Amino acid sequence: MSGMSLIVKRITNIVSGFIFMYGIYIILHGHLTPGGGFAGGVIIAGSLILRILAFGSSAEKEKELSRRVPRLMSIGLLIFWGSAFAGLLIASVFFLNAPIFGLGKPFHLLSAGLIPICNIGIGINVAAGLFSIFLALASVKYIMED
């Protein structure tokens, strides 16, 4: 894959950062506006896939990426499981929401207890998972060549 034409590359350079930021916005505002971890994670994975499709990539780069991205996926899942187990450690209730930060005021960014942290964990998990699946499918060609 050597990438697409110059027009596509320029547009991708301008747009992909904004798509990435929009994904982060969807994740961080998951408890306030529609969306959440899954939707934001898919948007972030989409912006990364857009870059790979527009600019192309080399065998070395894809092997390097497909070694590193699954670790990020595990980190995201561990954040979610950790926030589920935090309640078990503190008050011996699984999935306890309130007592670590308190509920906060509604309509504020820092509110709703552990829900933003759960959203961040799901977002990292979904983004890295979809991107690593795409990388695995895209790098089949290099594996065949070897």
Add this chain to the structure above:
Amino acid sequence: MIEIYLFLVFMIIAAIIAIEIKDLLAAAIAVGAVGFSVAILFILLQAPDLAIVQIVVEILTVIIFVAVIFRTTAIDETITKRFTPMQIFGLFFYGFFVILFLIIMEKIFNQLSPFGSPIMKIASEYIKMGLPKVGGVNIVADIILDFRGLDTLGEATVLFTSAIGVLAVMRKIGRK
């Protein structure tokens, strides 16, 4: 209400085109039309959460379809015009079961309680207790991450496991 039925008819036509057409690129575009109609239906039914996910996943799916079609073949050779006796037999049974299904469903739907007053009262409890107990303004996030948190935990783990499965099948090291 009428636009929902229009979109349903459009989706059925697009789905039939997607499985019957010979040109695979047109079939992928028809699949995309079905998916975006589902997204518009979610917006019409006031479910923006689902609409966001549906649009993005549909874009990814169509992009992967188109990339695969560009690298392989673009004509489906398996579609033939003539029906074999086995297919006619299958169509007959299919029609029989569709009619049976409609008859049974008609009886079941008549037994259900009317729309807006469900048998299970737990959903209204979720809506009532969402803001005071959990504190999130987005009621969907309250439900999927607190009231039904275990469900979402299992879902995220299933996604992780499936991604690990794809990587394990596709990797090179340790295959031999």
